[in-house]
Amino acid sequence: MLREDIIIDIFSGWRSFLRKCLFRVLRVGPIPSHIAVIMDGNRRYAKKKKIDDMTGYDAGALALLHLIIYCMELGVKYVTAYAFSIDNFRRQPEEVQKIMDLTMESVMLLTWISKLRSVRVHFAGKLQLLSAEIQDAAKRLMESTEVYNNFVLTICICYTSSDEILHAVEKSCKEKWDDGIGIMGYDKGNDYERFIKVVDIEKHMYTAIAPDPDILIRTGGEYRLSNFLVWQSSCCHLSSLGTVWPEFGVFHLAWVVLDFQKNYRYFAKKKLQL
Numbered sequence: 001m002l003r004e005d006i007i008i009d010i011f012s013g014w015r016s017f018l019r020k021c022l023f024r025v026l027r028v029g030p031i032p033s034h035i036a037v038i039m040d041g042n043r044r045y046a047k048k049k050k051i052d053d054m055t056g057y058d059a060g061a062l063a064l065l066h067l068i069i070y071c072m073e074l075g076v077k078y079v080t081a082y083a084f085s086i087d088n089f090r091r092q093p094e095e096v097q098k099i100m101d102l103t104m105e106s107v108m109l110l111t112w113i114s115k116l117r118s119v120r121v122h123f124a125g126k127l128q129l130l131s132a133e134i135q136d137a138a139k140r141l142m143e144s145t146e147v148y149n150n151f152v153l154t155i156c157i158c159y160t161s162s163d164e165i166l167h168a169v170e171k172s173c174k175e176k177w178d179d180g181i182g183i184m185g186y187d188k189g190n191d192y193e194r195f196i197k198v199v200d201i202e203k204h205m206y207t208a209i210a211p212d213p214d215i216l217i218r219t220g221g222e223y224r225l226s227n228f229l230v231w232q233s234s235c236c237h238l239s240s241l242g243t244v245w246p247e248f249g250v251f252h253l254a255w256v257v258l259d260f261q262k263n264y265r266y267f268a269k270k271k272l273q274l
């Protein structure tokens with residue numbers, strides 16, 4: 001089946017009808033505005049199914065596509081996915097190549113979806129580490145969708161939080177002290193304008209396009225953040241699921257949202273205190 005056909009299939013049929021009923025029930029409670037995911041367990045899925053690791057990544061990409069569509073239907077406005085970390089460059093060359101190929105394929109597919117559903121697509125990370133071909137394709141997709149604001153998809157690629165924070169600090173220093181004078185503005189007296197503030201750093205984050213996540217899901221039974229949205233996740237609901245990423249489906253999403261709703265009052269209060 002072509003990927004376009006898969007999407008049409010997801011949007012229609014009796015499964016889509018049942019899903020919409022389920023989402024209607026969920027919408028009685030608060031719906032998260034932003035869901036972030038660490039898609040762990042693709043190779044373990046491949047082993048379990050006795051298929052090769054690369055096909056495991058295909059299944060993972062398809063699960064991401066499903067999640068995006070479910071979130072659109074549920075009313076979640078932002079989805080952020082950790083597709084490839086800077087550290088992943090240390091993996092086997094064929095694995096790196098596979099994820100790069102999937103990125104290129106996703107760009108083509110997302111170009112189609114974004115027109116259909118007014119989706120803004122953003123790539124976050126040290127994009128200069130990508131090949132010139134992928135950089136161009138990603139840039140074109142970002143530019144052609146920046147007018148949309150129905151739904152915002154951020155794909156974190158060549159990303160780590162430490163690199164994002166370093167990048168944001170460097171950009172803030174450049175912006176505030178481009179004359180090269182002064183640290184924290186002290187030798188310019190108490191010029192408040194030259195102080196670097198939290199908002200300055202946040203403005204220059206790769207992921208600044210979206211608010212902080214309300215829910216961060218990690219599949220594969222791990223409890224680590226693995227250098228993903230470390231700055232942004234101080235007040236979000238963390239959900240670690242034992243299921244491997246390609247098996248993540250609509251019921252897992254419903255479970256995570258219900259769990260978020262159960263703890264909503266606590267997180268809402270915490271956010272107000274910030």
Ligand SMILES: CC(C)=CCC/C(C)=C/CC/C(C)=C/COP(=O)(O)OP(=O)(O)O
Nearest residue numbers: 039040041042043044060061083102103106
């Ligand atoms: C749009 C786009 C580029 C999509 C990419 C698709 C995708 C599923 C990427 C996941 C990348 C990754 C390194 C996951 C870790 O799982 P692992 O396979 O290392 O898990 P495991 O070894 O723990 O089983």
